[in-house]
């Protein structure tokens with residue numbers, strides 16, 4: 159297993175200073191920049207789209223890890239690829255043709271991720287693991303930062319770690335939602351190798367980002 163990667167979610171950044179915030183988390187040791195895109199339909203919140211993402215693409219060379227909370231999503235995949243996404247992650251629950259969405263992402267030359275909500279069982283990944291580069295387990299119901307980690311998701315993380323190991327493929331296992339230093343430790347023990355965190359990274363402002371990221375690594 160790889161050392162854990164930390165992907166701060168810019169959903170918790172100060173949007174008035176977004177470029178500076180992305181520079182700050184880059185300098186503080188972020189491995190990936192996590193971009194939460196919310197459509198106000200699949201999830202009850204609206205964040206930002208490809209134009210905003212493109213505007214910060216030039217301030218860092220760190221990979222953009224893009225979580226699309228959009229349904230239907232297919233019409234937007236090209237725009238996020240063009241705006242500089244490195245990994246595009248789509249929801250299992252967002253439509254009937256997830257396999258087609260993943261094929262489309264791969265055809266754009268991007269890493270493909272699949273994300274499942276807290277109520278979705280791990281077995282839904284059975285026929286998708288052969289084509290994804292990343293599995294994202296939501297440990298909160300998607301739509302908002304600042305929620306509490308749902309403990310039952312630890313069991314799911316462990317089950318998916320087992321599935322990934324059996325597959326023999328190099329697939330990242332990422333967890334997103336309510337991840338603080340304590341939950342980070344438990345996620346890593348369960349088999350996660352990438353963690354998304356908004357609240358716990360951006361807490362306290364830029365002077366604290368490096369320590370906050372280090373605390374998540376444990």
Ligand SMILES: O=C(CO)[C@H](O)[C@H](O)COP(=O)(O)O
Nearest residue numbers: 300301303304335336356357
């Ligand atoms: O995808 C998300 C919400 O849908 C966010 O990435 C996630 O909730 C991270 O924020 P926090 O660390 O504050 O929970």
